[in-house]
Amino acid sequence: MLKTVILPLSLLMLTLSVQASRIDQEPIKVIEPATGLNTAMVELGKNLWFDPRLSKSNAISCNSCHNLATGGVDNLPSSIGHQWTIGPINSPTVLNAEYNFVQFWNGRAKDLKAQASGPIDNPKEMAFTHQLAVETVASIPAYQTMFTKAFGSKDISIDKVAQAIAEFEKTLRTPNANFDLWLKGDDKALTAKQKAGYQLFKDIGCIACHSGPAVGGQMYQKMGLVKPYKTNNPDTGRAAITNNPSDKHFFKVPTLRNVELTYPYFHDGAIWSLQEAVEIMADVQLGRTLSKDESAKIVAFLQSLTGEQPKVTLPSLPPSTYKTPQPKL
C-alpha cells in the first residue's frame, strides 16, 4: 500500500521539477488565457470589432482583414480595403497581438489602443472619418447602453471606441498549444520530430529574434540581415518612421504563434509555403542553407505553436436608426 502511494508522489515531484525548469529555462514562454479584463468593455469591443458600420461602405469591419475564423488574418498577400483597394502590406494576426512591444510592421502605434482607431480613417482600409464613426455609434441606443456599462457614461469618443476594441483584442490569446503543454511538463505533447525542430530553432539562432510568449513581437530586426531579401514591395519598414537610413528594412519581428494559419508570409505576403519561409529566414537572416529535412523539422516545431483559437460567438449588432449615417459605396 505504501509503495503505491509513494510512487505516484515521486513521479509527480519529478514532473513538477521538469515543469518548473522548462518554464524557467526555455526562451519561449507559455501563453495563458487573459484574465482581469473589464467584461462589459470586452462585450462592447466585440460588437465594434464585428461592426461594418465603422467603415464608409458599411461593408468592412476589423474582422474582414483579421478574420477570427482564419487565425486573425485574411490569408491574402495584402488586404482588400474600401472599393477593392489592394493594401500595401500583409495583414498581421491579431491573435496574441497584446504581446507585441509595439503595433504595426514598422511600430508606429505604441499599443493596441493606439492602433485601433487607425484603420477606421485609413482611406485604403475602412475609409471613414473618426467623426462619422462616432456619430454612427452614438446614433444607436443599444450602443449608448453598452458604453454606459463599460465606461460609466454614454458619451462616445473615438478614444473610447479604440479602448473597447483593444480590450476585446486582449481576449484573443491562443493558450494550450502542444508546445505550451510540453513547456508545462507533458513530454508526450511534442513528437520527436518537433523536439528536434525546436532544438534546431535554438541551435542555429532563430531564437535570437523569435522568443518570449509570442515567439516574436519583442524587437525590430532587419529583413535581410546577412543577405538582401528580394521583394517587389517598396516598404522601407522602420525607416519610414525614424527617417534614419540605417533603419531601412527593419520590421517588427512577427509572432510565430499560429504561424501555420497566417500564410502568406513576410510583410510582402509573397511566400505561401511555411517551409519555404523557414528556408528563406535561415538564408537571409543567418546565412545558412537548410536541408529539406532540417526545414521540415522546424516546420513541425512551428506547427506545435498553434493554440486553441478563441471561441467567439457572433454578436447580434443593434440596428441603425434614422440618425445613423448611410453607407457610401
Added chain:
Amino acid sequence: MLKTVILPLSLLMLTLSVQASRIDQEPIKVIEPATGLNTAMVELGKNLWFDPRLSKSNAISCNSCHNLATGGVDNLPSSIGHQWTIGPINSPTVLNAEYNFVQFWNGRAKDLKAQASGPIDNPKEMAFTHQLAVETVASIPAYQTMFTKAFGSKDISIDKVAQAIAEFEKTLRTPNANFDLWLKGDDKALTAKQKAGYQLFKDIGCIACHSGPAVGGQMYQKMGLVKPYKTNNPDTGRAAITNNPSDKHFFKVPTLRNVELTYPYFHDGAIWSLQEAVEIMADVQLGRTLSKDESAKIVAFLQSLTGEQPKVTLPSLPPSTYKTPQPKL
C-alpha cells in the same frame, strides 16, 4: 388548501385554451427551433458558410452578404461582390429562409440546397467556378474528414457542398419573438400598441400576403398591385423566369420576421425607414393611405417579430495546403 390548488389549475387551463386558440386561429404561426438535423452536416455547413475560399478572391463568404451579426443581410441597397461589383438586387435574409416556398426574389431556386451553389459561380458575387470550389475544399484534409462524418465518404461534390450549407441554414431560425410568446398565450408579451398594430395588419389586408410562420415567403405577388411602385431598378421579377408578361414585377413576398433588422427595404433596397416601407405597402398594394399613427402601430407590431438571433460560434477554418488554389484578386 384546496382553493390554492384549484385556482392555479383553472388559470392554467384558461391559459392553455387561449394558447390553443391563438395558435390555431391566428394566420401567423409560431417559429420553433429546428430539430432533427444531421449535426455533422450542420458543422460542415457552418465551416463552408464562413469560408471565403469558396470565392475567387478568397475574401467573400456567404456571411459577407448574409451577415449573421446583422439579421442575415448586409444592410446595403444591393450587395458588394467580387472586385466591388455592385449587385442588381437587395440581399434577402437567410434567417428562417427554409420557410420560403421557393428561394430568390423571383423564385428561380426551388429550395435552400438548389440555391446554395448559385452564388459561388455568380460572377457578380463569389465569381468562382464549381470545379475550383470543389478542388479547394478537397485539397484540405480536415474538410475530407468533415465530409466523411457528414456523408459517409470523403468524395466531395458541389452538390454535397450545397446540401451541407443548406443543412446549416436550417438552423438559422429565430424563435421566441415577443409575437410568438403572445401566440403561445402570454398576454403581456405584446404592448397595447403592438396588439393594435397587429389588428390593423389583419383588418386592412396585409395578412393576405404576409402570413404563416415566416409572415411571408408563401407566394408570389405583384409589387404595385393597385398602383405602380416607382423604382430605378430594372428587375422584372418573376417574368424573367416565366417569360410571361403578366408576371412582370411579381416577386416572392418576403418574410417580415426580423424585419426591423433587414433594412433597406424592397427588392431595390431603396427604402431605409420601416415606417415608410409600411406606408408604401398600404399605398401600392392596398390603395390605402395610412395615418402616421396607424403606420407607427404597424411598425410596433412588426418589431415584435424580431426573434432570438442564432448564437453562432465562429468556426476555426482548417488551413489551406500547397494543393489549394490561390486567391485571384
